[in-house]
Amino acid sequence: MKKDLVRMKTALSQEVITALNEQIKMESRSSAKYLAMASWCGEHGFSNSEDFFMLQAEEERMHMLKIFKYLGDSGAKALSPEVTDIQQEYASLRDIFETSLEQEIAVTHSIHRIVDACRKNRDYTTELFMQWFIREQMEEEFVARRILDLFEMIGEEGQGLYWIDQHIAKVRTEGSPETGASATAAE
Numbered sequence: 001m002k003k004d005l006v007r008m009k010t011a012l013s014q015e016v017i018t019a020l021n022e023q024i025k026m027e028s029r030s031s032a033k034y035l036a037m038a039s040w041c042g043e044h045g046f047s048n049s050e051d052f053f054m055l056q057a058e059e060e061r062m063h064m065l066k067i068f069k070y071l072g073d074s075g076a077k078a079l080s081p082e083v084t085d086i087q088q089e090y091a092s093l094r095d096i097f098e099t100s101l102e103q104e105i106a107v108t109h110s111i112h113r114i115v116d117a118c119r120k121n122r123d124y125t126t127e128l129f130m131q132w133f134i135r136e137q138m139e140e141e142f143v144a145r146r147i148l149d150l151f152e153m154i155g156e157e158g159q160g161l162y163w164i165d166q167h168i169a170k171v172r173t174e175g176s177p178e179t180g181a182s183a184t185a186a187e
């Protein structure tokens with residue numbers, strides 16, 4: 001292959017490629033964390049929460065694959081992520097949902113940093129691609145906050161945790177009025 005054609009293999013800048021590969025790692029890590037959370041919930045009898053995190057784990061893997069495919073389709077090298085040191089134990093159901101919201105906020109910041117890199121490198125194509133993730137994060141943060149509201153509204157005493165777990169399936173399918181889509185309806 002001619003040298004100039006090799007150089008034209010990808011229009012993406014190295015900075016954007018690195019940021020997208022970091023995001024692949026982050027999504028993969030989120031998927032693994034949610035699996036650990038599902039396991040904890042199942043072990044402690046919170047079956048709706050277990051289902052919730054199983055679905056979340058699947059969604060995060062889908063996010064990872066979406067970016068992976070985008071890099072490949074753009075002629076850039078996607079790196080298969082290595083994920084280690086996943087926290088397996090949690091103090092309580094509330095601890096799990098608080099950790100989950102923190103994680104989603106960190107992902108949102110990371111997505112925004114990629115958009116910053118796109119603008120800096122005048123990569124309008126990747127910026128457009130990232131718009132889907134921005135909306136997805138709005139949805140995920142909304143659901144995580146709604147679930148934490150349940151802890152305040154229902155309370156954790158007596159049968160509180162049982163009822164919180166009962167409401168969790170509902171929160172997920174209600175979705176966000178802002179995005180007009182439910183988390184389960186996300187691509």
Ligand code: FEO
Pocket residue numbers: 027030059060063104107140
């Ligand atoms: Fe794919 Fe919830 O970050």
